[in-house]
Amino acid sequence: MRVQPRMVQKDSGERVFSGIQPTGIPHLGNYLGAIESWVKFQEEYDTVLYSIVDLHSITVPQDPTTLQQNILDMTAALLACGINPEKSILFQQSQVSEHTQLSWILTCMVRLPRLQHLHQWKAKAAKQKHDGTVGLLTYPVLQAADVLCYKSTHVPVGEDQVQHMELVQDLAQSFNQKYGEFFPLPKSIFTSMKKVKSLRDPSVKMSKSDPDRLATVHITDSPEEIVQKFRKAMTDFTSEVTYEPDSRAGVSNMVAIHSAVSGLSVEEVVRSSAGMDTARYKLLVADAVIEKFAPIRGEIEKLKMDKDHLKKILLAGSARARELACPVLEEVKKLVGIL
DSSP, rough: OOOOOOOOOOOOOOEEEEEOOOOOOHHHIIIIIIIIHHHHHHHHHHHHEEEEHHHTTTTTOOHHHHHHHHHHHHHHHHHTOOOOOOSEEEEEEEOTTTHHHHHHHHTTTHHHHHEEEEEHHHHHTTSSSGOOOHHHHHHHHHHHHHHHHTTOEEEEEEEHHHHHHHHHHHHHHHHHHOSOSSSSSEEEEESSSOOOOOSSSTBBBOTTTOOOOOGOBBTTTTTHHHHHHTTTOOOOOSOOOOOOOTTTTHHHHHHHHHHHHHOOOOHHHHHHTTTHHHHHHHHHHHHHHHHHHHHHHHHHHHHHTTTHHHHHHHHHHHHHHHHHHHHHHHHHHHHHOOO
């Protein structure tokens, strides 16, 4: 498909950075919570950088062959969802060494208790033997380097990344206080879509690591799989469709998903579902999800067949990212005194 030229915009200096771990094909929550907004940002901001953050992924054990495939699968998925290399910079984190170099400089500026008090460290370390690895402890500093390496001005964040974003801002401010005004203080962009909940347990967010295969909808699931997952989705014993997240989490999750994939407001979804019981309604939501993902699913399968093309996209994007990151790092090194 021929890429339409991007509308010329006034250069405001705004720069968006966001990253996603290569954990294979994204699920419904990844799409609605992040990727869909990423596509819109390509038209709204002057410079947008989207990184497949493979260095972050190795904070937990990875099979090398699987990781390599997951990087390509995530690239295919992002392209199929609408990330356009002509409008944004899509790249592989590990191919831009400036990230790790800046991370070390920032690591030398942050105190150990600051990282130990992050709630994600406490939660993830509890799941690993020996209290977690050093990489798991310090990866928020690498996240800060990811953002600051490009003097990013805006960062899309989810509810679970608020503390890490505060660390990014604190490190930028600390650097500026010590070496002079250099980094802009990046602002958080909160998307309108909250966390998509598990279909089987609406008290927790949808996750690829959920042991219940019916809990998570992947964007490449077949229509039959999607119908089965929504049919088995947990609701309650009241048949009416309402949106009451505090008292009816399961049904409200269905309504939120339906609203997000259809473009209707929550109120419009509830109003249009009047008189429908939840069993029928779950199938209606399944149909809406199937319709949303059908063209994306087909495009992913096509892109996955051409690995060389996917690798070229990442190499080209990484080269463009380095062009932006290199002068920033060189100036940082000069300020710190190691150049």
